[in-house]
Amino acid sequence: MEDDLISKKQLLDLTGISYGQLYRWKRKQLIPEEWFIRKSTFTGQETFFPKEMILSRIHNIVNMKDGLSLDEMADKLSDKASFEKVSVTAKEIIERNIVSTTTLKKFGESLGDESKYTFEGLVHLFAVDRLLSAGEMSMEEAELLFRTLEEKVSRLESGSWELFFVRKMGISSFILAQAPAELWFDEGVRLVSKMAYADLIEQLKGKLAYKLVE
Numbered sequence: 001m002e003d004d005l006i007s008k009k010q011l012l013d014l015t016g017i018s019y020g021q022l023y024r025w026k027r028k029q030l031i032p033e034e035w036f037i038r039k040s041t042f043t044g045q046e047t048f049f050p051k052e053m054i055l056s057r058i059h060n061i062v063n064m065k066d067g068l069s070l071d072e073m074a075d076k077l078s079d080k081a082s083f084e085k086v087s088v089t090a091k092e093i094i095e096r097n098i099v100s101t102t103t104l105k106k107f108g109e110s111l112g113d114e115s116k117y118t119f120e121g122l123v124h125l126f127a128v129d130r131l132l133s134a135g136e137m138s139m140e141e142a143e144l145l146f147r148t149l150e151e152k153v154s155r156l157e158s159g160s161w162e163l164f165f166v167r168k169m170g171i172s173s174f175i176l177a178q179a180p181a182e183l184w185f186d187e188g189v190r191l192v193s194k195m196a197y198a199d200l201i202e203q204l205k206g207k208l209a210y211k212l213v214e
Helices: 008-015 019-027 051-064 070-078 080-084 090-095 101-111 119-133 139-155 197-213
Strands: 005-007 037-041 044-050 161-168 171-178 190-196
Touching: 005 008, 005 051, 008 019, 008 044, 008 051, 044 051, 051 070, 051 197, 080 119, 080 197, 090 101, 101 119, 101 139, 119 139, 119 190, 119 197, 139 161, 139 171, 190 197
Parallel strands: none
Antiparallel strands: 005 044, 037 044, 161 171, 161 190
């Protein structure tokens, strides 16, 4: 089974939501139709979802549903432009636990604006912070990753990318590719981590949803 997918049964068990809630949210377009992926298994046809995105989206829905109607939430969660206009202060980033203090102090100042951070800038900080917090890379590797994102992402035409973090014989590399990307490595390469822009922005939406509700 692909690691980046989660079955419907696993999703319901993990999140505690009901079958009815899941499909009601689908009808209200809170969960995109294309996220429901039908695949053949040894027990027949089953429904799967992109794991990171569906877990983040359900987390966002649960956190926002007390302040907004389902229709209002659907409008806000699907409106990428609204999130792209959001900017936050360094104080908010720390108070809301969007990015760790270590990551913000190390890489935040290079964004140029001392008081406000844009959504795109936050995506880069968030990506670095995820791998650092997981203990998957050193600070030296984090510096390389941050430079890669800052210098290369704008060259991708669609703005949607995937990042592959690999090591071979102790040497690290980051591969940035247009999404969806499928890469094959020789047997000496170990894939340490893979991140997708779509997953990162879905997780950031949850952390920044308060900006659209207030």
